Amino acid sequence: MDIALLRELAEVSGPPGAEERVRSVVRTHLARTADRVDDLPMGCVDGVRAAPGDAVGRLMLAAHMDEIGLMITHVDDRGFASFIPLGGWDARTLVGQRILVHGREDLLGVIGTTPVHLLDEVAQGKAPTMQDLTIDLGLAPDRAREMVRKGDVATRVRDLAQIGDLITGKALDDRVGIYVMLQALAAAGPSRMEVHATATAQEEVGLRGARTAAHRIAPDIAVAIDTCPADDGPGTPASGPSTRLGEGVAIRVMDASAIGHRGLVDLLVDLAGARGIPYQLHVSDKGGTDTASLQMAGGGAIAGCISIPTRYVHSSVEACHPTDIDAAVALTAALIEQAHVLLATGI
Numbered sequence: 001m002d003i004a005l006l007r008e009l010a011e012v013s014g015p016p017g018a019e020e021r022v023r024s025v026v027r028t029h030l031a032r033t034a035d036r037v038d039d040l041p042m043g044c045v046d047g048v049r050a051a052p053g054d055a056v057g058r059l060m061l062a063a064h065m066d067e068i069g070l071m072i073t074h075v076d077d078r079g080f081a082s083f084i085p086l087g088g089w090d091a092r093t094l095v096g097q098r099i100l101v102h103g104r105e106d107l108l109g110v111i112g113t114t115p116v117h118l119l120d121e122v123a124q125g126k127a128p129t130m131q132d133l134t135i136d137l138g139l140a141p142d143r144a145r146e147m148v149r150k151g152d153v154a155t156r157v158r159d160l161a162q163i164g165d166l167i168t169g170k171a172l173d174d175r176v177g178i179y180v181m182l183q184a185l186a187a188a189g190p191s192r193m194e195v196h197a198t199a200t201a202q203e204e205v206g207l208r209g210a211r212t213a214a215h216r217i218a219p220d221i222a223v224a225i226d227t228c229p230a231d232d233g234p235g236t237p238a239s240g241p242s243t244r245l246g247e248g249v250a251i252r253v254m255d256a257s258a259i260g261h262r263g264l265v266d267l268l269v270d271l272a273g274a275r276g277i278p279y280q281l282h283v284s285d286k287g288g289t290d291t292a293s294l295q296m297a298g299g300g301a302i303a304g305c306i307s308i309p310t311r312y313v314h315s316s317v318e319a320c321h322p323t324d325i326d327a328a329v330a331l332t333a334a335l336i337e338q339a340h341v342l343l344a345t346g347i
């Protein structure tokens, strides 16, 4: 595992629609392994590995750069900033967190909460909603309004840290997917296909960037690389339909947004078996990834999803296991080398 690369990817900011900083990091790394790097209008960046002479089609890998974030709606008379969510937040996870507000300059803030001393019994039992929360910038009202405008964005603040066997941090959804895509592109042998490694924008607000990128690239085969919620954390059932940390890369069969192409799922299972890559199947009627947009763009594509099981997704302490990350890299590299067989065998 290249922890330094994952740290660089996970710690940089990139809320939906404001992915500039993470895009710049990703572009630099893509340029090292791709033959060409294209910037696309919605903010996606596409690393292209040129087709060999006997190319049989286009393979598109997609991992999203954006992370859940916040957008400022106003700064009140006490200098506290209100916000709306960019992506799917659980308000409980925001309480007590440091937040980086991208105002006229980067400003650290904190989402404070009413001290327990001041709450009655009813209020103590109630979970806060997004509307209850504000960001305290530690500035006088006039100064806060000068530095932060309506429409500015904000992101979580959290260093990547190894805790026991796990790697934890903010935005592992989906910077770990970007990591897997970059490492697989570097590790893979020759492909019979033109390969596109696309870092997508605005996934967290509705799989938007991937839709436009897939329309433009028109892949024959398209595979999203994203996290999936592991069901082995506190509060999740001891056994369930999802995945566990440390038991390998997850091959998504189905979620609420897409049903993986059966032939592609079978190919991924066969490749994992043949190469000794630990894997598990993700079967769920919840959640979604860029796969849905890739599958239905233009005339459609053979599509599926390679996933990295993750605990505590969409909080500040998302947690992954290195075994699963390495397995995802190996499986994605194997797919780059072998995806063309799907086109030969037909749909």
Ligand SMILES: [Zn+2]
Binding pocket: 064, 173, 174, 203, 226, 227
């Ligand atoms: Zn994701």
